[in-house]
Amino acid sequence: MIQRLSSFLHVRSFLLVLFVVIVGWGCQSADPPQDSQQSATVDSVRFSHQVHAKYADGFQISYHQNYKLLEILKPFQDQVDTLRYSLVPREIADQIQVKNTEEIAIPVRSLIATSTTHLGLTEMLNINGIITGMVGAEYVYNRQIRNRFKEGKITRFTSGEFNKEQAMAMQPDLLMISGGESSQFDNYRVLMESGIDVMVNSEWLETTPLGKAEWVKVMAALVNKEKLANQKFGAVAKEYNRLKAATDTVGQKPLVINNMPYKGAWFVSGGDSFTARYLKDAGADYPWYSSSETGGLRKDFEAVYEKGLQADVWLNPGATTSKEEVLAKDARFKDFKSYQTGRIYNNNRRLNESGGNDFWESGVVHPEILLADLIKILHPELVPDHELYYYQQLD
Structure with a gap:
């Protein structure tokens, strides 16, 4: 009897240890593994994965x-x-x-x-x-x-x-x-x-x-x-470069202007700016590509207005969401080609009630979606299945 009890307790102890080990394994697998070792000493540090800049200059x-x-x-x-x-x-x-x-x-x-x-x-x-x-x-x-x-x-x-x-x-x-x-x-x-x-x-x-x-x-x-x-x-x-390559062979490039004047001045994007690169990659013509500015260019209203009369597309006209709001800024905008054809687009489709704009959040790390939006606006035949995500056409 005593021998049987001893055997029973031995088996029970073994099963308990086995249960703890299995639970321990399960707990360890619940957390995603880090790229670097969880516990490090001066002699044991090993970085199993590395990142390096390929496109960034900063x-x-x-x-x-x-x-x-x-x-x-x-x-x-x-x-x-x-x-x-x-x-x-x-x-x-x-x-x-x-x-x-x-x-x-x-x-x-x-x-x-x-x-x-x-x-x-x-x-x-x-x-x-x-x-x-x-x-x-x-x-x-x-x-x-x-x-x-x-x-x-x-x-x-x-x-x-x-x-x-x-x-x-x-x-x-x-x-x-x-x-x-x-x-x-x-x-x-x-x-x-x-x-x-x-x-x-x-x-x-x-x-x-x-x-x-x-x-x-x-x-x-x-x-x-x-x-x-x-x-x-x-x-x-990979997707950004695929989309960019699709615009390399386009014949006609629509003329684009951007932004909205403020107090008589019109700030447009410089030719070496972030926005100008988007326009180039999307297959657009842009009046200020020859500028070497990486930021904004201050232009007189009349200088941009003259281009606006001929431009096929108008992008990012301030905080406006409708053609009526555009016209309320200046009645002369009704003469713009883009106003008459309805090809005015703003990057505020994903805007919440407090003014938060996803264009400035997820848009930073998803340039491939932004580029697809611009190509949809400029060359819709290249991305027939894409629906505008960050941009919307003004009513």
């Missing part, structure tokens, strides 16, 4: 034994000095010091974003959960992020008034800012001194659609999602 990433080196090559609008960040696994961050760099412990677990374009990067990598603070929350389109506002999981920061005390109380892993004037960077010194890592994201200075979208790789390096970034961006680039 950053470079290299991989070393114990860290990733992120270099922001054109961080500010008025300065070209490179900013260098060492991305060090969190477990060994206190043991690694890379000279002439600002250290950021990775993976980043909490982030204050200062631009809605940053949300396009987190959305593509399925990491919206790391957003704990948002500047300009009223202009967010992403539904998941807006729900997290309502649930109190994301702190709102008022646009134009960044509350440093509030940020320091939150103690996020990273504050991501958009590089404007270099002098603005000094405003964040107090946060850096309090232990908050501050990184400049200058994707907005890129002059090509794929270059801007490729900044998803920077976000990927911060959260160890390089494999996913390569997969998703690779698919975007």
Whole structure:
């Protein structure tokens, strides 16, 4: 009897251990694997996947034994000095010091974003959960992020008034800012001194659609999602280049003007700008291709009006949603060819009630959809099955 009881207890113990092991395996498989090792020591760091810039001019990433080196090559609008960040696994961050760099412990677990374009990067990598603070929350389109506002999981920061005390109380892993004037960077010194890592994201200075979208790789390096970034961006680039190649053989290129005048001046896109590249790739003719400006060109109303009389298509006419609103701006627009033919399109189809426009969020990382929209407007025969996503035709 005693021998049978002993055997029974032995079998029961074995089954209990087996159950714990199986449950342990199940728990481990529930979480998506990171690209880098979960537990790191100085001698064991291995980055299994890497990202590198192919289209972007503003950053470079290299991989070393114990860290990733992120270099922001054109961080500010008025300065070209490179900013260098060492991305060090969190477990060994206190043991690694890379000279002439600002250290950021990775993976980043909490982030204050200062631009809605940053949300396009987190959305593509399925990491919206790391957003704990948002500047300009009223202009967010992403539904998941807006729900997290309502649930109190994301702190709102008022646009134009960044509350440093509030940020320091939150103690996020990273504050991501958009590089404007270099002098603005000094405003964040107090946060850096309090232990908050501050990184400049200058994707907005890129002059090509794929270059801007490729900044998803920077976000990927911060959260160890390089494999996913390569997969998703690779698919975007492949489709963009396929669409671009389809317009290379078009014969007639419709003449396009863009934007809306304001107080007598009309700012149009420069010939080397991000928008002009879109127009070239979509097979458009554009009056200011010869300009070397990468930003906007200030033109007199009359100069653009003259082109508008002949232009086949008018894109992005301010905040308007109808032809009547266009005419309310200036009655002379009724003489535009595009007004008479109805070929006026705006990039505000995905606009919510508070003014959030998905064009400035997911559009940043999905230039292939934007390009398909423009081709649909200019050369609909090339994309017969595509329906406008970011753009809409004014009624």
